[in-house]
Amino acid sequence: MISKSMEKALNQQITLEAYASYLYLSMASWCHREGLEGCAKFMHRQSDEERQHMLRIFYYISQIDGYALAPEVKQPPHEFKSVGKLFEAVYAHEQKVTQSINELIAQSYKEKDHTTHNFLQWYVEEQREEEALMRTILDKIKLIGDSPQSLYFIDMEVEKINKQQESAEPATEG
Numbered sequence: 100m101i102s103k104s105m106e107k108a109l110n111q112q113i114t115l116e117a118y119a120s121y122l123y124l125s126m127a128s129w130c131h132r133e134g135l136e137g138c139a140k141f142m143h144r145q146s147d148e149e150r151q152h153m154l155r156i157f158y159y160i161s162q163i164d165g166y167a168l169a170p171e172v173k174q175p176p177h178e179f180k181s182v183g184k185l186f187e188a189v190y191a192h193e194q195k196v197t198q199s200i201n202e203l204i205a206q207s208y209k210e211k212d213h214t215t216h217n218f219l220q221w222y223v224e225e226q227r228e229e230e231a232l233m234r235t236i237l238d239k240i241k242l243i244g245d246s247p248q249s250l251y252f253i254d255m256e257v258e259k260i261n262k263q264q265e266s267a268e269p270a271t272e273g
């Protein structure tokens with residue numbers, strides 16, 4: 100069983116994760132249009148991951164006898180000033196998600212809802228990893244610069260990260 104306030108807060112988190120998924124999808128499209136194929140692939144992967152984050156909460160709410168709601172998602176921006184600004188926006192959004200997870204944890208603690216408290220620990224680790232990854236990319240962009248001449252090198256660096264992530268994934272059978 101879950102309290103109504105916890106159910107509401109988790110449903111709000113579903114909306115936040117869904118928005119992240121569509122924001123990153125929009126960013127993937129922008130990167131593709133700008134010829135940044137490595138960045139586009141990266142943002143598509145992030146978008147897919149955010150959908151998984153959303154579904155994880157969705158299933159959890161159902162499992163504990165709450166009512167999970169399909170989210171209403173506002174349309175994300177379609178234009179970004181530069182690839183540097185785009186990754187800054189990703190990092191800002193991830194920080195917002197981390198803050199929201201921390202607030203959910205504080206609420207679960209206050210309500211003595213240990214099941215939800217436990218469930219949320221996975222997100223704590225995930226947010227630590229995602230923020231670190233975005234900082235790595237932003238540091239590289241700072242080093243390389245994001246003038247038109249630097250875009251090729253930024254894209255190559257992000258493609259290197261794609262390859263690392265692909266090799267870290269479990270091999271699919273068949």
Ligand code: FEO
Nearest residue numbers: 116149152196229
């Ligand atoms: Fe699910 Fe990257 O926040």
